[in-house]
Amino acid sequence: MNRFLKLLFRNRLAAMGFVVLGLILLAVILTPILPLQDPYTTELGARFKGPFEDGHILGTDHLGRDQLSRLLWGTQLSLMVGFAAALMAAAIGSTIGVIAGYFGGRVDNVIMRAVDIVMAFPYILLALAIVAALGPGLLNALIAIAAVNVPFFARNIRGIVVTLAGREFVDAARLSGMSNTRIIITEIVPNVLPVIVIAMSTTIGWMILETAGLSFLGLGSQPPQADLGSMLGEARAALITHPFTSVVPGVMIFLIVMSINLLGDGVRDALDPRLKSGALSRPLPVTTVKRDGPIPAETDDLLAVQDLHTQFHAGNRVFRAVGGVSLSVRPGECLGVIGESGSGKSVTALSITRLVASPPGIITGGAVRFQGRDMIGASYEDLRQIRGDKVAYIFQDPLSTLHPLYRIGEQLAEAIRVHHKVGKEDLRQRAIALLKDVRIPNAESRIDTYPHEMSGGMRQRVGIAMALANEPEVIIADEPTTALDVTVQAQILALLNDLRQEKGLAIVFITHDFGVVAQLCDRVAVMYAGRIVETGPTGQILDTPAHPYTKRLIACVPELGQGKRVLAAIPGLPPVVDDLPPGCAFAPRCDKAQPACSERDIPLAGQAPRAVRCIYPEEAV
Amino acid sequence: MVALDVENLSKTFPRARPLFGAAPPGVRAVRPMSFDVEHGETLGIVGESGCGKSTLARMLVGLLAPSEGEIQIDGQSPGKGDPAEFGKLIQYVFQDPNSSLNPRKTIKQVMEAPLKHLYQMPSAQRDDRIREIFATVSLRESFLERYPHEFSGGQAQRIGIARALAADPRIIVLDEPVSALDVSVQAQVLNLLADLKTRLGLTYLFISHDLAVVEAVSDRVMVLYFGSVVEIGRADSIFAHPRHPYTKLLADSAPVVGRPLTAPEQKGTELPDPLDPPPGCAFAGRCPKATDICRTDEPELRDMGEDQRAACHHPIDP
Structure with a gap:
């Protein structure tokens, strides 16, 4: 988790998005206890006040309602609706995608063609049609926005699940007697969850924008309740005479969508496993060189x-x-x-x-x-x-x-x-x-x-x-x-x-x-472990290996024509090269190892053309 | 006693029907084949990529429903393509140990699955059984709480073997169980498998492309080519005295210390096209002994001396 946050904040834009969104969320959470004026009280005598006039920090709207109060309550509503729509779309879309991807074949074909048909409609037209059928209202707008975003999740998740379903651990689960439902829930879903979260974080801003669009057209929240879209819609009539009333909700929409998108992109990059190993930082065309020691002299080899x-x-x-x-x-x-x-x-x-x-x-x-x-x-x-x-x-x-x-x-x-x-x-x-x-x-x-x-x-x-x-x-x-x-x-x-x-x-x-x-x-x-332990002509090394490692490595490889037998395995594992033992790296696995093997560096020595890095070699070379 | 009896097993994958006209003939990944494996025996299965060995293995463990044929395990015939029914009788060890473990599950969750779902074992009993199995394959119990990515290939493969053992099967299909491992670790795993076999009285089907490994662990070897069994015989004699030219080609191609480097097959030949299979013997196009009959008649598997059967019109003299 710490590592994730570190990676996330290494991306400055994501960090900025995080800060802006954090401030907005804080304001929204505190809205009920802040000393705000009532967002619904109209005062026709105080219409279109500018900022800081008569105690209205952000002025008033065409009915003389306090803009700051309306903005914060509206932001809260917009965020909730956007989040709920994203959650709904993700839940339904992912379920469809998981089922289509896991079962494949005809199930997949039927489901995905239906999804394709939905995607063939321009989304805003589809959303309008759904609202028209259900009637205007914030809940219906939410349903419409969720519905038009379902295909996005379905297609994304299906693609991931198709590859997951072919993985060997799913076969292993089948052989363990698990039912399809159980495999989906315990084997597939935990592996696609990060992808769902990433897809959500990159689309939630978009959904807030779409809900605002529907409200702007008067199909979302109904007066007097206002979200950011309907605030913008109501201010439209006075756009030329009093532009400030439109600017306030407009800037807020901009800030929310921008910060969510920047943060979403950052989350996506930080969760990408390739980034963890630093692979996304593009490698240089040549390996960096930092040589301290003397440079060895020229030889006549090719x-x-x-x-x-x-x-x-x-x-x-x-x-x-x-x-x-x-x-x-x-x-x-x-x-x-x-x-x-x-x-x-x-x-x-x-x-x-x-x-x-x-x-x-x-x-x-x-x-x-x-x-x-x-x-x-x-x-x-x-x-x-x-x-x-x-x-x-x-x-x-x-x-x-x-x-x-x-x-x-x-x-x-x-x-x-x-x-x-x-x-x-x-x-x-x-x-x-x-x-x-x-x-x-x-x-x-x-x-x-x-x-x-x-x-x-x-x-x-x-x-x-x-x-x-x-x-x-x-x-x-x-x-x-x-x-x-x-x-x-x-x-x-x-x-x-x-x-x-x-x-x-x-x-x-x-x-x-x-x-x-x-x-x-x-x-x-x-x-x-990063060093040559033995070198020499091939025939000699294979016939009379001098390093115990060479000898045992040859012995543990079966060779055709030797029949059925027990192999002479080498116990243990090769060492990790970030923490090599002093002396011979093979000593912990070697049956000939003496205390001297682990004391100091052992040179590669012997009479040309052979050489071995061992103080107790199998053969003198 | 026969542990596994396979009769006329085959798998044909259908191909998509074009918009107009009839569906083309399917791809015959496994052509009808029959063989049996004795209790306590290891049958090696060798062949190159595309020979149908993985399709055969998946059918044997019930992950793939056969197009035709019968599979009998210990005298029982589990339903067609129902892994849960197969699971108690026959288990599978996968080639890539890391991709056969769910990255988001602890080893304990992995190990519990067969006990819970195949045997409905209560929790306390499960813990005892897992401890017992881990002791058998010499894995530390502290591994149980860890996740797959924390293990090296050799350790992960041991866990894969432990999971197969948890289902208490009679037969284990080992699909290239050591080819993803380093040579020094490979020998450890092969020895463990040999040890488990004698201790638990298991029967193995050992699939590999490495002839030397197959010879080292098997009692009998079955050679597949293009979906068919071309030769089957005792492990200690089949590569030394092959009767089918393809077995000979395989044996001659394996790099062996002390044998000079010669390409046993100088022509740049390729495998036959599965979408357009040749008539007659599938190997005829690469075979130095091929005659007209090989290009028209498919040879039957027939007895060729003691314990050896080959499908060839012109077998090599022993």
Whole structure:
């Protein structure tokens, strides 16, 4: 709750709305006990008094009634009616939406078509028709306004419920023997309640305005009782001669609707789960760099990551996602980076061309050198020249990396055009050649398809084609086959291997699968809690792992052809990187751990090409 | 004794009727299939995306009404597509542990639901039972008052397993129960499942795309392709001696340490189109041994040596 308020008031307009609305509400609540004049006492001798005349702070109206008193009582009425209408519309509309969304099929079809018909009428006309049928009066106006707003809630809530009803926890509830009614009440409604509240907070101002409109036309509150709309309506006759009488209720309507809308928008943003993690603050095009230590010297590798530190700052917590990682690749070489989720392998990969989202990411130390040049210190323009041209990425999910609205040929062409000036026809030929390179059948016709028309394997081939578009020197592949079926995975891996041999590509291959590493990679680096714990040639590491973590990780992955058996699980969970234990991060889960393991920092040591970060290794390296 | 007996089970999803003309033929997600599972057995079900394994699983637990066919559990046939009736006999463990728990309910509320609604158990008894189940799956009781988002994937999956156990079922369908988990946690959960099976005398249907995991936990394995069973046999021999070319392709594609990298299938082939299924064997288009008969006649599942059945006109020699 505190967090919600903090987020809400970070939005200055919402805070302003909150203050204005708060003052209005306070005045309205205090109205019955304030020393106000009677709002109904007419005094024809004191018509149209200006402000502060004869003790009338806001003057008098055409019947000599005190404007301040009428304003406050009218505001109270308008707010109550608007709130009641919003509540009614939300209750009825949400019920309809929940039922339509949950049951789906024919029920949904019938209900939603009826809602569509209601929406087809201009709302004010519909409201007028309802009032005309029921007769004028504030209650009837309220019913009319609620009725015309029901479709808005019904449609919004239905959309949410359709996705909720397909969620696995609803299936689980069914299997627990719950009835449909109970599932709706206990599983669905609690999850849509925040959405209903948000929808209400953004529409309540609108409903106050609509009620005022009906009253203005004389269809709402009836004299002598007045809400803001009817005050405005009565003042209309004297609009030219005594404009002040219209200004008073007009300004009040403006203030109420404005403050409610600003506050409503603020509430909506503050309740948005994406905002809580700071994601709505748009990340910078490059990761922020704050390096204190010395910058490591140049090497002759094609790509070298040198003592890289990347952190995430969230509130008061600092997550050391990458805590001093050094890697390097030469042309034609494939380096495997293996680790579990949270081990920092993806953040390392993204840090190479400074693609880590900032905020909250910050690179706090080390260097990344491509052909000797430091990319951590490079300007945005220089980085842009390298990204996608010399260093390209392949990501895990090709469906989310390809733009759904552009044909794949256009996307491939764009990837080339960004870096090279090429004519339109050449671009197309080049794109076709790329699709052929990644063995997509019928490349000439496939080039004009959209991503959703392709299978997962084909999309990933397009992802690879895009990475190859500018003949990069290094490809960084972040779990490129994890989302694919095994037969497709085998094809993609073979393809990457062929490309590496044909074009002398260096590949950094990030994965959690030892089988994949064994087949594709020359060398492998094993990561745990943001650091490399072991590195060396793939064959040696798989045959004689030196770090207990590597050994046990290999042991707990079943391998085809070994039959039914009990797996050697590693107890416990990987640590969270905002509170790492001193010394070896794996020590709490390690059966070989000694007190010395948790005393001081353990260096990555050993004879090249192998190295291990352990003082009691399984094998001396 | 047979725990689960499936006869000619199939599911066809109807397609929308066009404005004019007759409705097109539906999508046959699961073609008529029959199999049974013994008490205490683990039947592995493997296949790639779109092979119908999830549709099959949903029918088995009653979340989806079958188009045709019979499901018998322990000699009883629960009504068509009534999860409450199925719930006491067969339960389901979902792939994504976090989305299978309602984010707005405490773990205690989640755990109570099957006891309350399937068994109408009074409150005091429920607490005892939940404590007992939590001890069985080694979860701390302090978790009961917490909300799902506070748990890691491995813990959430344990809670999912605990919930399935609360219904006291004979059979549990495990739908990719470890594929969302990290490898070091995966082994913990697989071992827990094996342990529960022996202690509680359960029968498992283990669905996965990971052949190595399936082989490690199953007694028998059933291979699905395009909605049909193409091969079924003992876990220790089916991948080593496949009779159906598709099983062989799967086994050859799995990345194995020490095996050189070769694409077992060089052509850029794709799965057949479910909206326009090919006649004959659905695998014919990708099969190196396919002949004319494969493109016209759908092969039947038939015995191929000891404990192994395959649906193929030209089975691979053992």
